[in-house]
Amino acid sequence: MxxxxxxxxxxxxxxxxxxxxxxxxxxxxxxxxxxxxxxxxxxxxxxxxxxxxxxxxxxxxxxxxxxxxxxxxxxxxxxxxQVTTKRQGTSKVLPNVKNIIAVASGKGGVGKSTVSVNLALALAKTGANVGLLDADIYGPSIPMMMDLEGRRPEIAVVNGKHRIMPVEQYGIKTLSIGFLAEASQAVVWRGPMASSALRQFITEAEWGDLDYLIIDLPPGTGDIHLTLVQTAPVTGAVVVTTPQDIAKADVVKAINMFAIPQINVPVLGIVENMSWFSPPELPDKKYYLFGKEGGRKLAADYQLPLLAELPIVESIRVGGDKGKPVVLQQQEAIAEAYLSLAQMTAQQVAIRNAAQAPTETVKITT
Ligand SMILES: Nc1ncnc2c1ncn2[C@@H]1O[C@H](COP(=O)(O)OP(=O)(O)OP(=O)(O)O)[C@@H](O)[C@H]1O
Ligand SMILES: [Mg+2]
Incomplete structure (x- = not known):
């Protein structure tokens, strides 16, 4: 037959x-x-x-x-x-950006920026269109990590309006407050000025068609976070932690912030960073310098996916310092871990889009 x-x-x-x-x-x-x-x-x-x-x-x-x-x-x-979205026609802000992913943590120095950069580049490596927005107004680190120090975004006239053009590097589009102010001046970007700069990067920048826009947030749960959720409907948040308990307490604050009914941004999952250290000469030995499995326990407690457990690897830091993110370095085995993180994150975005209503931007009534 x-x-x-x-x-x-x-x-x-x-x-x-x-x-x-x-x-x-x-x-x-x-x-x-x-x-x-x-x-x-x-x-x-x-x-x-x-x-x-x-x-x-x-x-x-x-x-x-x-x-x-x-x-x-x-x-x-x-x-x-075809990357799915819950955003089509829902908002005039970033209309052609299918998914906005915030990378957050209640705590400083846990590796948010490193995760943001390597996640963005790993997603791009799979073939997705990706943007990376550095929303860390107080300590922008994306220019250094992407080898873009000293770069200025161009301003173009699009449909009669002045628009900020994200800078292209390693196949993704990037904007950072660090492009506008020298590092030493960044501290003066306080309160309303910082918020207004972030708003401009979202509403007045020409991001074009993106499957994923990754937003690297500053530590804590402050003004910038509120500005973000008021300005753009965030598809979901990736929350980064280190394994120790003190980090967890801060991270719980971040998870709770996203869960507040008025904010209501789904947490896509937890990334445990700096999980262990294996000396190069003893690759099978794992030293749990900052405690063990705190991220895994946190994920279980909050019924969230554990997106990755990333070890401490010298080349991750060196890649960040030199502006050559480790995920771009083929010979580095750790690049695989970031690719897996990208897959897990994209998977959670797809599940979220299939199962949940679109995120609304937060309206503040005073
Ligand atoms: N898995 C890792 N292995 C080795 N070094 C790492 C790892 N993750 C991050 N680092 C290094 O730790 C430092 C802090 O990381 P990063 O700047 O990404 O943290 P952050 O959470 O964004 O910090 P901040 O709160 O200041 O924005 C950097 O020097 C970075 O290169
Ligand atoms: Mg950072």
Whole structure:
């Protein structure tokens, strides 16, 4: 019997997306089915190019077609992706940015900026369009980490309006308050001035079409966080912690802040940074310098995904200091850990978009 498109579609309707828990056909993830004798070809449209389930889903499709349609079928799957969004038409702010991801922590120095930079570049590596906004008005570190010190964003006239053009580096678009003020002046960017600078970077910058805009937040839970959630609907937050208890207490504050009903930004998951140290000459030995598994416990307590446990590695710091993020360095094994973090984060974004209502910007009534 010859293979038909409808038989293939029927078979694929038995395959569920493991994250979204619905079948691929209802999710409109199957396109362009072509049949020629025993050859079956189609396009599988994933929710992100960083999908960690890619091979698993492909395998399940092949199994379903062989099982339900023809065991001799030769299946050829082309994989593309269309990053999902909950934002289409919901807001005039950043209308072409599909997902806004804030990287936060209640505590300073835990590695938010390092995670932001490497996460942004890892997402871009998978093929996504990515932007990186440094919202750390008081201590911007993105210019150094991205080797952009001294750069100034250009101003262009777009549709008759003056717009700030993000600076392109390593395949992503970047803006930082550090582009406007020298590091020594940054301390004068207080209160309203700092908030207004951040607002401008969101509403008056030409970010263009992005799948993910990563926002590196300052430590704490202060004005800048409020400005952000009032200005842009944040898809979700990635919360960074180190393993020790004192860090956890601050991090809990950040988690609670996002959960306040008026703010209501879903936390996509926890990143435990500086989890352990393995001396290069003893790669199998793990020293838990800052305690053990605090991030894992925190994630379990708050029923949040643990997106990554990142060890202390000298090349991570050196990469940051030299403006060559470690995720770009192929010979560094740790780059893989950031790629996995990017996959996990993109996966959580897709799940969030499938399951929850869009985030609203916070309206302040006084
Ligand atoms: N996993 C890691 N291994 C080694 N060094 C790291 C790691 N993560 C971060 N660092 C280093 O720790 C320092 C602090 O990191 P980073 O600036 O990313 O933290 P932060 O949370 O953004 O700090 P701040 O609160 O000041 O904004 C940097 O020198 C960075 O290179
Ligand atoms: Mg920082």
């Amino acid at each position: 010859s293979i038909t498109k409808s038989a293939v579609l029927k078979a694929l309707s038995y395959v569920d997306d493991p994250d979204l828990k619905k079948d691929l056909v209802s999710l409109k993830m199957i396109d362009n089915i072509q049949i020629e004798g025993k050859k079956v070809a189609f396009t599988l449209i994933l929710t992100t190019p960083a999908c960690p389930m890619k091979e698993q889903i492909k395998g399940a499709c092949v199994t379903a077609i062989k099982h339900f349609v023809d065991k001799e079928a030769e299946v050829n799957i082309e994989v593309t992706s």
